[in-house]
Amino acid sequence: MIFPRRKIYGIHGTDHQVEIPRAIEERKDDHIFIVYEEEQPKANIAEVLTRKQKTYPVANVGRVNLIRAIRAFIQDQN
Numbered sequence: 001m002i003f004p005r006r007k008i009y010g011i012h013g014t015d016h017q018v019e020i021p022r023a024i025e026e027r028k029d030d031h032i033f034i035v036y037e038e039e040q041p042k043a044n045i046a047e048v049l050t051r052k053q054k055t056y057p058v059a060n061v062g063r064v065n066l067i068r069a070i071r072a073f074i075q076d077q078n
Contacts, residue, residue: 001032001034001035002024002034002035003035004021004036005017006036018036021034021036022034
């Protein structure tokens with residue numbers, strides 16, 4: 001679940017944090033829930049609990065790619 005901080009709840013001054021979750025939503029991944037309203041988590045959790053499928057850990061590919069890019073950058077600087 002992703003909870004973008006929202007201006008409406010007084011957590012943030014603007015709704016700029018909504019942009020990335022909206023982009024993630026376009027991927028149509030049924031393992032990721034974007035929570036925009038306070039009542040959503042309860043429904044999302046109930047939905048997941050009714051599923052019969054197994055869950056699998058997701059590899060943190062972004063971290064690996066970031067480290068690879070930093071190493072390449074450092075090597076290019078030497």
